[in-house]
Amino acid sequence: MNDLSTILSEPVARLGATTITLGHALAFGVLLFLGLFVALVIALWRSAKARAVAAAEAADHARDAEARMAGILQSQAEMQGRMGAIAEVFGARQAELTQSIGQRLDAMTGRLGQTMTEQTKSTHESLAKLQERLAIIDVAQGNIQSLAGQVVQLQAILSNKQTRGAFGQSRMEAIVADGLPHGAYEFQATLSNGSRPDCLVKMPNGAPSLAIDAKFPLEAWNAIRAADGADLQKAASQAFRRDIEIHVRDISEKYLIQGETQDTAFMFVPSESVFAEIHENFEAIVHKAHRARVVIVSPSLLMLSIQVIQAILKDARMRE
Numbered sequence: 067m068n069d070l071s072t073i074l075s076e077p078v079a080r081l082g083a084t085t086i087t088l089g090h091a092l093a094f095g096v097l098l099f100l101g102l103f104v105a106l107v108i109a110l111w112r113s114a115k116a117r118a119v120a121a122a123e124a125a126d127h128a129r130d131a132e133a134r135m136a137g138i139l140q141s142q143a144e145m146q147g148r149m150g151a152i153a154e155v156f157g158a159r160q161a162e163l164t165q166s167i168g169q170r171l172d173a174m175t176g177r178l179g180q181t182m183t184e185q186t187k188s189t190h191e192s193l194a195k196l197q198e199r200l201a202i203i204d205v206a207q208g209n210i211q212s213l214a215g216q217v218v219q220l221q222a223i224l225s226n227k228q229t230r231g232a233f234g235q236s237r238m239e240a241i242v243a244d245g246l247p248h249g250a251y252e253f254q255a256t257l258s259n260g261s262r263p264d265c266l267v268k269m270p271n272g273a274p275s276l277a278i279d280a281k282f283p284l285e286a287w288n289a290i291r292a293a294d295g296a297d298l299q300k301a302a303s304q305a306f307r308r309d310i311e312i313h314v315r316d317i318s319e320k321y322l323i324q325g326e327t328q329d330t331a332f333m334f335v336p337s338e339s340v341f342a343e344i345h346e347n348f349e350a351i352v353h354k355a356h357r358a359r360v361v362i363v364s365p366s367l368l369m370l371s372i373q374v375i376q377a378i379l380k381d382a383r384m385r386e
Contacts, residue, residue: 234336235264238280241365242267245372250379257327261320267375269328270382276375277321278332278368283309287340303347310344310351318358330359332371338364 242251242265255266257277265278286306293299314333321331333355335341341364345352355362363371 234280234282234334237336237365238264238278238334238368241369242278242372245369245376247376247379250375257321257323259320259323263321263331264334266327267372269375270379274326274328276328276330276332277317278334279313279317279321280334280336281313282333282335282340283313284340285309287343307348307351310348311354314351314355314358314360317360322359330361332368333360333362334368335362335364338366341367 239253246267250268252266252268254262254264255275256262263277264280267276267278269275286302286309289302290299290306293302317331317333321327322329335344341362344362352362
């Protein structure tokens with residue numbers, strides 16, 4: 067024991083004035099070892115605590131993940147259920163749509179077939195009517211060709227003065243003869259002054275007769291139609307106006323006889339177009355003829371006048 071104390075009290079180092087013995091060194095080493103041991107225990111405790119906290123946090127994360135996974139699985143199951151329901155609905159709708167389209171296609175096919183049948187029938191009928199009309203057109207074309215030949219003959223008649231006068235005379239005679247009874251008129255009758263009007267219409271109750279002239283001058287009119295240029299047309303118009311005025315004056319002087327003929331005479335124009343042209347572009351001639359007590363009449367106006375005279379004659383016979 068004394069030897070141990072002696073050993074421990076032996077100096078082993080000197081720090082300045084302080085002598086460090088072996089016992090001091092051993093005590094310091096023990097204290098150092100205890101400090102290191104306590105530090106190691108604390109470190110291990112802290113590490114264990116940290117691992118426990120980490121494990122708790124990991125367990126929490128695991129529980130959260132499991133809860134989320136369970137929610138995802140539940141949502142997936144619900145989604146699968148909904149997708150199955152939607153698939154069933156779409157399948158039913160598709161079946162209904164397919165059935166509806168099939169029915170409509172069948173109905174449309176039936177209507178198209180019926181329409182095609184009706185269209186074919188209508189086409190055949192139209193073709194039959196077209197053939198009938200073509201046959202009528204062929205006949206009409208033949209009539210037109212015949213009429214064209216007659217028009218050429220009419221042009222030949224109108225190109226000659228004497229034949230043109232005969233044409234106007236024959237047309238006037240046809241209108242009068244168709245409208246009045248026989249004995250109510252006289253063609254080429256001779257008046258007391260030696261003049262011979264183309265027709266005298268005998269009025270009832272001893273009234274003076276109505277004189278009609280059919281020798282309308284058409285030479286100047288044809289010259290107007292054939293005039294090429296303003297100067298030639300103006301000259302032809304002046305010649306036409308002059309010929310009409312002369313003819314009106316001759317009718318007034320020859321056929322208006324007091325007590326023997328009416329105080330008005332008719333100047334017959336054998337063409338409606340010429341009559342319309344006179345009233346449209348030669349109004350002064352019409353006024354001069356009215357002042358000379360000469361009425362310019364077309365075929366339609368002459369026919370109307372003859373009908374009026376016929377009515378007067380019928381009234382006179384009824385009164386008798």
